[in-house]
Amino acid sequence: xxxxxxxxxxxxxxxxxxxxxxxxxxxxxxxxxxxxxxxxxxxxxxxxxxxxxxxxxxxxxxxxxxxxxxxxxxxxxxxxxxxxxxxxxxxxxxxxxxxxxxxxxxxxxxxxxxxxxxxxxxxxxxxxxxxxxxxxxxxxxxxxxxxxxxxxxxxxxxx
Amino acid sequence: xxxxxxxxxxxxxxxxxxxxxxxxxxxxxxxxxxxxxxxxxxxxxxxxxxxxxxxxxxxxxxxxxxxxxxxxxxxxxxxxxxxxxxxxxxxxxxxxxxxxxxxxxxxxxxxxxxxxxxxxxxxxxxxxxxxxxxxxxxxxxxxxxxxxxxxxxxxxxxxxxxxxxxxxxxxxxxxxxxxxxxxxxxxxxxxxxxxxxxxxxxxxxxxxxxxxxxxxxxxxxxxxxxxxxxxxxxxxxxxxxxxxxxxxxxxxxxxxxxxxxxxxxxxxxxxxxxxxxxxxxxxxxxxxxxxxxxxxxxxxxxxxxxxxxxxxxxxxxxxxxxxxxxxxxxxxxxx
Numbered sequence: 001x002x003x004x005x006x007x008x009x010x011x012x013x014x015x016x017x018x019x020x021x022x023x024x025x026x027x028x029x030x031x032x033x034x035x036x037x038x039x040x041x042x043x044x045x046x047x048x049x050x051x052x053x054x055x056x057x058x059x060x061x062x063x064x065x066x067x068x069x070x071x072x073x074x075x076x077x078x079x080x081x082x083x084x085x086x087x088x089x090x091x092x093x094x095x096x097x098x099x100x101x102x103x104x105x106x107x108x109x110x111x112x113x114x115x116x117x118x119x120x121x122x123x124x125x126x127x128x129x130x131x132x133x134x135x136x137x138x139x140x141x142x143x144x145x146x147x148x149x150x151x152x153x154x155x156x157x158x159x
Numbered sequence: 160x161x162x163x164x165x166x167x168x169x170x171x172x173x174x175x176x177x178x179x180x181x182x183x184x185x186x187x188x189x190x191x192x193x194x195x196x197x198x199x200x201x202x203x204x205x206x207x208x209x210x211x212x213x214x215x216x217x218x219x220x221x222x223x224x225x226x227x228x229x230x231x232x233x234x235x236x237x238x239x240x241x242x243x244x245x246x247x248x249x250x251x252x253x254x255x256x257x258x259x260x261x262x263x264x265x266x267x268x269x270x271x272x273x274x275x276x277x278x279x280x281x282x283x284x285x286x287x288x289x290x291x292x293x294x295x296x297x298x299x300x301x302x303x304x305x306x307x308x309x310x311x312x313x314x315x316x317x318x319x320x321x322x323x324x325x326x327x328x329x330x331x332x333x334x335x336x337x338x339x340x341x342x343x344x345x346x347x348x349x350x351x352x353x354x355x356x357x358x359x360x361x362x363x364x365x366x367x368x369x370x371x372x373x374x375x376x377x378x379x380x381x382x383x384x385x386x387x388x389x390x391x392x393x394x395x396x397x398x399x400x401x402x403x404x405x406x407x408x409x410x411x412x413x414x415x416x417x418x419x420x421x422x423x424x425x426x427x428x429x430x431x432x433x434x435x436x437x438x439x440x441x442x443x444x445x446x447x448x449x450x451x452x453x454x455x456x457x458x459x460x461x462x463x464x465x466x467x468x469x470x471x472x473x474x475x476x477x478x479x480x481x482x483x484x485x486x487x488x489x490x491x492x493x494x
Binding site for chain 2: 008009010012013014016017019020023024025026027028032081082084086087089090091093094095097098103106107109110111113114115117130131
């Protein structure tokens with residue numbers, strides 16, 4: 001917590017928060033990081049295998065093979081989400097399943113499943129990007145800023 | 160009547176003539192499965208949404224409680240209930256089914272004892288002959304409303320809690336035999352500035368301690384007066400903090416009589432992080448497990464302190480801290 005926020009608290013609140021903090025189990029950061037590394041890495045290995053499969057068996061180049069690979073990973077993720085398995089893997093794996101493309105697919109599929117009871121337009125349609133929306137918004141914005149920076153550098157004579 | 164600052168002493172000692180508890184599949188795997196009247200294997204209860212399932216659970220609990228008392232719905236004067244969903248719809252929709260005059264309550268997870276305290280007050284003041292008190296929570300409906308979609312892969316910290324899928328209902332009446340509600344302490348809202356919704360135990364512990372302290376002070380008794388003091392849903396984290404807070408303030412609450420409904424309802428091998436939570440937690444454990452043990456003669460005097468975190472997803476996103484409350488109800492049973 002920032003110091004600015006802490007200043008607003010009364011001494012009693014501050015004392016209690018310290019008291020409570022000493023009695024709370026900490027997030028097992030080291031274990032979580034190891035698991036995230038393991039699972040995230042495994043997902044990437046699976047992705048590599050899928051991509052090699054497409055490269056060897058179909059008419060893809062290294063540049064174009066990304067699309068079918070991602071599509072398959074998304075499909076696997078959505079199937080695992082809809083069968084109720086993904087959230088259990090994620091509790092164990094943490095960032096390992098959240099960061100890759102599978103996590104993004106899960107965030108959209110889970111929201112769509114959750115809000116199906118409110119109908120297809122206001123429910124599924126309106127809530128599908130509840131979690132993924134901010135990733136898209138800031139992803140597009142970040143891409144725009146970087147493109148702007150690159151264009152500026154190029155115009156100034158950089159390469 | 161009013162004793163001390165915030166405690167009602169019920170001279171007429173309203174009687175809990177009948178209770179009923181309904182639980183979900185995860186609760187059926189827990190150690191208290193035997194104490195449920197109805198257990199469901201399906202989280203949807205055959206309904207097409209979790210919200211409807213929650214309403215169905217409360218309906219079943221209420222109808223079963225009325226049936227167990229050999230009464231008809233018309234014999235109930237008032238229905239006091241609450242839940243965790245927006246605009247307490249589960250309770251209001253149940254009231255529609257029951258068509259009993261209804262007072263909707265919201266005290267987050269403290270609603271179970273809030274309704275029992277107010278129900279007993281209605282009996283005590285002769286404003287009613289029989290009152291039905293209820294509370295319900297549903298794990299998936301609560302997750303959907305307060306956290307992320309159920310199937311979303313977010314990692315929860317060890318301080319998080321598991322919302323109990325359960326409903327509890329009790330009928331309070333006059334001049335009959337059974338467990339008696341002898342007093343109730345209405346809690347103050349306590350806010351220690353904690354704002355992590357994945358650590359509600361630590362946020363609610365001071366409220367529980369405040370209410371228990373007030374209860375003992377108002378009635379001029381010690382904690383040893385009770386055979387059991389059970390908080391609603393502090394979980395492991397909050398329970399330990401509350402026990403240490405009592406020590407710090409020099410209030411003698413022996414460890415062997417101090418427990419938490421959120422710890423009782425699940426076993427250690429069920430992955431529920433810090434413990435159970437939700438207003439169904441204290442309602443189901445009290446009206447099921449604890450009253451059953453009182454009827455067996457294991458406890459004579461118990462104090463149930465239901466704890467509630469009065470936050471909404473909106474206040475949390477606006478970086479507000481979590482105000483918490485606890486209501487205590489004393490139940491005595493002398494065969």
